[in-house]
Amino acid sequence: MLAANTVKGVSARRCTKSITRRRQTTTTAAKKGDVVSAAATADAPVVKGPIIIDGQVAHSTTELGLEVFRDLGDFASGELTGLLKPVESSWQPQDYLPDPESDSFLDEVRELRERSQCLPDDYLVTIVGDMITEEALPTYMAMLNTLDGVSDETGASGTPWATWTRAWTAEENRHGDLLNKYLWLTGRVDMRQVEVTIQNLIGSGMDPKTENNPYLGFVYTSFQERATRVSHGNTARHAKIHGDATLARICGIIAADEARHENAYSRIVEEILKRDPNGGVVAFADMMRKQIVMPAHLMNDMKHEELNGGSNLFADFSIVAEKTETYTAFDYADIMEHLVKRWEISSVTGLNADGLEAQEYVCKLPARIRKIAEKTAVRKAKAAKANPKDLKFSWIHERTVSV
Ligand SMILES: [Fe+2]
Numbered sequence: 001m002l003a004a005n006t007v008k009g010v011s012a013r014r015c016t017k018s019i020t021r022r023r024q025t026t027t028t029a030a031k032k033g034d035v036v037s038a039a040a041t042a043d044a045p046v047v048k049g050p051i052i053i054d055g056q057v058a059h060s061t062t063e064l065g066l067e068v069f070r071d072l073g074d075f076a077s078g079e080l081t082g083l084l085k086p087v088e089s090s091w092q093p094q095d096y097l098p099d100p101e102s103d104s105f106l107d108e109v110r111e112l113r114e115r116s117q118c119l120p121d122d123y124l125v126t127i128v129g130d131m132i133t134e135e136a137l138p139t140y141m142a143m144l145n146t147l148d149g150v151s152d153e154t155g156a157s158g159t160p161w162a163t164w165t166r167a168w169t170a171e172e173n174r175h176g177d178l179l180n181k182y183l184w185l186t187g188r189v190d191m192r193q194v195e196v197t198i199q200n201l202i203g204s205g206m207d208p209k210t211e212n213n214p215y216l217g218f219v220y221t222s223f224q225e226r227a228t229r230v231s232h233g234n235t236a237r238h239a240k241i242h243g244d245a246t247l248a249r250i251c252g253i254i255a256a257d258e259a260r261h262e263n264a265y266s267r268i269v270e271e272i273l274k275r276d277p278n279g280g281v282v283a284f285a286d287m288m289r290k291q292i293v294m295p296a297h298l299m300n301d302m303k304h305e306e307l308n309g310g311s312n313l314f315a316d317f318s319i320v321a322e323k324t325e326t327y328t329a330f331d332y333a334d335i336m337e338h339l340v341k342r343w344e345i346s347s348v349t350g351l352n353a354d355g356l357e358a359q360e361y362v363c364k365l366p367a368r369i370r371k372i373a374e375k376t377a378v379r380k381a382k383a384a385k386a387n388p389k390d391l392k393f394s395w396i397h398e399r400t401v402s403v
């Protein structure tokens with residue numbers, strides 16, 4: 001996916017109190033390039049961290065956190081793995097594409113190309129951005145394998161966590177493949193520019209600020225999978241409105257996968273909350289304070305700035321996603337609210353002072369974000385009316401989208 005990663009005004013204090021406290025021993029001398037370990041201090045309440053790498057907190061997982069994940073082994077090999085779909089019953093991209101072995105292949109391609117003529121440029125920008133995000137899958141697998149206690153230590157490890165990560169990646173891999181092939185066949189987008197963007201994005205990685213901490217990592221993935229589900233669900237709906245029913249079906253089946261993955265990651269957080277309510281609520285608040293960065297936030301097509309007076313490609317893609325209502329600041333607030341409800345944060349008990357503070361913070365946050373989003377939407381609508389902006393995207397042969 002995706003877009004619209006921030007709601008201005010809610011930026012936020014960097015960390016929760018407890019994490020701040022743990023970090024106090026580490027941050028004084030930390031600067032880019034330093035690796036400083038708090039574990040070396042006498043009273044550090046953690047086993048192997050946190051440490052600071054390139055100015056960022058890393059390995060903030062506590063001893064209790066590692067114990068929680070050891071305890072979750074049966075859950076991971078049972079229920080979690082059960083949420084994957086066997087390959088035999090999985091859809092494959094070819095199921096939704098013209099069959100190159102068939103005599104009717106060229107006719108099917110012609111029909112596809114005719115059908116896609118109905119897709120407007122702003123739609124093409126959002127679906128290309130979503131496809132590019134899916135295509136940076138190596139980055140997301142790498143991110144999961146940075147998490148303490150759940151990473152794939154060998155590349156073919158038999159632990160349930162490593163098995164999950166590889167199978168999840170394999171399911172996700174179909175998303176980028178299908179969207180990429182479909183868009184290539186339409187002839188509506190500049191595929192070379194799209195490919196340049198994908199190569200740059202994978203080369204740049206992402207910075208989700210999850211600190212190698214599986215608590216933070218799985219809060220992040222729960223949020224992200226739901227955001228992706230929302231975005232693909234909307235591109236499905238819009239494709240249908242524009243008149244491309246096949247593309248609508250494609251976006252719909254991808255959205256259904258995202259929903260299943262969202263459920264899986266949310267279940268992990270539910271299990272964390274059962275075992276370590278304090279740590280779980282504090283981790284949720286920490287990710288919300290830092291804001292969920294979108295996986296493609298480092299995208300670069302090497303042309304956009306030049307075409308648009310220095311404007312950032314991801315920021316402009318986000319504007320188009322907002323304008324087309326594919327993914328908006330209101331969706332961000334809705335996702336947060338959904339997770340607060342799903343994880344029953346308001347009724348978590350047994351919290352210490354940090355946990356209580358985090359609980360209050362996350363429970364109030366969706367309303368606060370929605371309020372800011374409303375004000376921002378009014379301001380943006382006025383600005384767009386008074387001074388409409390034309391954004392040029394290399395992905396659509398440098399045609400403009402008015403926002
Ligand atoms: Fe996906």
Ligand SMILES: [Fe+2]
Nearest residue numbers: 225228258261
């Ligand atoms: Fe996903």
